[in-house]
Amino acid sequence: MTVGIDAIDFYIPQIALQIGSLAEAREIPTAKLEKGLGLKSIALADIDEDAASMAANALYQLLINNSIDPKKIGRVYLGTESALDSAKPTATYAIGAVEEKLTAKYGERCFKNCDVVDLTFACIGAVDALENCLDWVRVNPDKKAIVIASDIAKYELDSSGEYTQGAGAVAMLITSNPNILEIQKTIGLSMMHVGDFFKPRRKITNKDINQNGGNVSINTIFNTKKEVLELFFEEPVFDGYYSNECYQKRIREALEHFKSQRNVNFLKEWNHLIFHLPYAFQGRRMMLDIWINWLKENKQLEVLEKEVGPMEKTDYKSWGKAASKSSLYRSFVDEKIADGEEASGHIGNMYTASIFMSLISLLSIANKKEQEIAGNKIGFLSYGSGSKSKIFEGIICENWKAKIAKIDVFNKIANRKVIDFRTYEKLHNSAIKEPIITEKMFSLKRIDNRENKIGFRHYN
Numbered sequence: 001m002t003v004g005i006d007a008i009d010f011y012i013p014q015i016a017l018q019i020g021s022l023a024e025a026r027e028i029p030t031a032k033l034e035k036g037l038g039l040k041s042i043a044l045a046d047i048d049e050d051a052a053s054m055a056a057n058a059l060y061q062l063l064i065n066n067s068i069d070p071k072k073i074g075r076v077y078l079g080t081e082s083a084l085d086s087a088k089p090t091a092t093y094a095i096g097a098v099e100e101k102l103t104a105k106y107g108e109r110c111f112k113n114c115d116v117v118d119l120t121f122a123c124i125g126a127v128d129a130l131e132n133c134l135d136w137v138r139v140n141p142d143k144k145a146i147v148i149a150s151d152i153a154k155y156e157l158d159s160s161g162e163y164t165q166g167a168g169a170v171a172m173l174i175t176s177n178p179n180i181l182e183i184q185k186t187i188g189l190s191m192m193h194v195g196d197f198f199k200p201r202r203k204i205t206n207k208d209i210n211q212n213g214g215n216v217s218i219n220t221i222f223n224t225k226k227e228v229l230e231l232f233f234e235e236p237v238f239d240g241y242y243s244n245e246c247y248q249k250r251i252r253e254a255l256e257h258f259k260s261q262r263n264v265n266f267l268k269e270w271n272h273l274i275f276h277l278p279y280a281f282q283g284r285r286m287m288l289d290i291w292i293n294w295l296k297e298n299k300q301l302e303v304l305e306k307e308v309g310p311m312e313k314t315d316y317k318s319w320g321k322a323a324s325k326s327s328l329y330r331s332f333v334d335e336k337i338a339d340g341e342e343a344s345g346h347i348g349n350m351y352t353a354s355i356f357m358s359l360i361s362l363l364s365i366a367n368k369k370e371q372e373i374a375g376n377k378i379g380f381l382s383y384g385s386g387s388k389s390k391i392f393e394g395i396i397c398e399n400w401k402a403k404i405a406k407i408d409v410f411n412k413i414a415n416r417k418v419i420d421f422r423t424y425e426k427l428h429n430s431a432i433k434e435p436i437i438t439e440k441m442f443s444l445k446r447i448d449n450r451e452n453k454i455g456f457r458h459y460n
Contacts, residue, residue, distance in 0.1 A: 003137050004178035004394060006144075007066040007403055010360055011057035012168040012347055014437045015044040016416040017424045022163055025421045033163050038280030038341055042348040044419070044427060045152045045167040048435045048443040051082035052093035053459055055150035056442040058169035060098050062146065065406045068173060070102060070110040075145035077133055078118050079126025079352040081199070082151045082234070084457060089118040091148070097442050097459040122197060123276050124384025125149075126170075126352035131390070133174045134183055141176040148172075151351030154234045157428055161240060164279045166348020170356040179399040180363070181378070188258025188391035190250045196243035197385035201230045243278075243385055248286050250389035251381050255290065258391045267294040270393070271376035272362055273336050276355045276383045280345035283381070284333045288324050291332060304328050339365040346413045355382050363396075363404050374398045 019039045023030040033039045045054070055078055063070060078091035095111050102110050119129045126149030133145035150169035155161035205228050206217050219225060255266065275283035295301045305311060308322040323329060343361035344350075350357055359378070366373050378394045417437060419427070426432045435443070448456040 001141055001176050002178065002182040003134050003176050004183040005172050005181040006175040006178040007062060007173040008170065008180060008360060009058055009062040009065055009407060010168065010170045010357065010409060011054050011061060012412055013043050013045050013049055014416050015046055016041045016418050017044060018418055019163060021421045026158060038345045039163060040345045042165050043167045044424065046435045046437055047427065047432055050084060050444055051080045051150045051152060052084055052090050052457065053442045053444055054167065054169035055091065055094035055148045056097040056459065058150065058171035059094060059146065059148055060101060060441060062171040062173060066173065070106055072144055073111065073114050073146055074143045075115045075133055075136060076111065076148065077129035077145065078148045078150060079129040080118060080150050081120055081122050081125060081351050083118060083120060089116060091116045091118050093457055093459065121388060122384035122386050123351045123354065124382050124388050124390060126356065127382040127390050131187065137174055137176055145174040146171060147174055149353035149356055151353055152234065153349035153351050156235045157425060161238060164349045166350050168347055168350045168353055168357065170353045170360065172356065179397050179403045181394040182397055184393045186258060186262045186393065188254040190253030190257060191388040192250065194246050194387045196246045196387060197236050197238040199233065199236050201232055204229050204231055246387045247383045250383055250387050251286065252290060254389040254391040266379065267298055269377055270379035271336065272340065272378045273381060274340050274355060274358045274362065274378055275381045277341065277344040277358055278349045280341045283341065284337050288320060288329065291329065292323065343409050355380065360407060360409055363400060364407060364409055367401055367404060374400060
């Protein structure tokens with residue numbers, strides 16, 4: 001019996017900002033972002049979109065496009081770092097919205113007997129959800145689960161992370177004997193407590209509010225008796241350089257752990273590499289040193305040295321830069337990485353969903369090129385800040401083409417509304433009061449302010 005991904009679908013917001021517009025406004029060389037990082041545009045959530053509405057859209061598309069009976073789903077596990085509540089799972093909002101839409105066909109509360117939960121570990125939360133559901137299906141082969149990854153990657157204006165923003169959701173049906181991807185049991189793991197990226201609770205007091213001589217209290221503004229108020233910001237506290245360093249270290253350690261469990265020749269056996277992509281070229285930039293070690297293991301380093309010179313004859317930094325531009329490394333990237341990057345370049349960082357959008361990108365391009373990739377092995381290299389990496393392997397199934405026939409991510413990308421930079425800044429600062437796109441399957445209708453309902457979210 002095999003277990004894995006039987007069906008997959010997605011949702012991306014219908015608004016985009018061209019990376020050239022951001023580069024010009026921030027006086028960044030456009031080539032640095034486009035050619036250096038692989039960025040072309042950024043997907044932006046509208047004012048009536050959040051992690052729940054995007055999850056609902058992805059889930060609904062998965063159910064409808066694959067004729068899935070929701071009553072036969074035993075679990076819906078959501079990975080997100082854009083949670084809407086500290087107690088109520090974001091997944092419950094998404095499920096509630098979809099249930100209402102499906103009432104006419106399946107009756108009320110069609111997910112009534114379904115286990116629903118959120119999992120959070122920065123960008124790796126949906127991989128954790130996937131592993132959990134895979135194990136559950138292995139124990140219960142007749143059961144079906146759905147894993148959703150949904151996130152909004154938002155950074156402060158004019159920050160070093162601004163050009164890596166993005167948003168979207170991916171939903172996957174997990175079953176025995178899947179049609180898209182058979183996922184193997186071996187998982188390489190590396191975890192270390194670090195502070196590379198986090199979203200802390202912050203505090204404000206009456207003294208802070210009135211530091212300029214005002215006379216306003218927290219009690220008046222928020223109708224509470226609290227003396228100190230906790231605040232939460234969507235934008236993270238982060239150290240980009242350090243986070244990249246943590247990413248690479250965790251990946252290396254997880255690869256070592258994977259190999260300690262199953263002897264594998266990564267360079268020869270893995271036909272494709274799929275990454276968590278904070279930006280499109282993250283994988284290819286991070287992999288250079290690991291790839292060089294793979295060449296050493298396969299006694300192929302001399303092939304690279306013939307092109308760029310002996311490693312020991314110069315400092316490693318200069319030699320590595322030459323190696324990254326070599327035809328040998330370019331061929332490795334083109335063959336095993338590039339197709340998985342393409343969608344990310346137009347969407348941006350999707351946090352928990354980025355690694356699965358990379359899978360969609362790979363499969364969509366292979367389908368368009370009419371490539372025969374059934375039986376190919378994919379190495380998944382996931383990372384979540386804080387920090388943790390999981391490495392796992394999937395084998396593409398025979399029926400993969402039929403199962404992704406209705407997925408057209410690049411058509412959705414091409415048909416988004418592109419906004420100008422000024423509109424983008426207003427959207428970022430919540431200065432726009434009406435949605436830019438009015439027609440959506442699921443969107444946030446209102447946030448309650450009634451007694452005992454304050455903050456409860458309603459969707460349509």
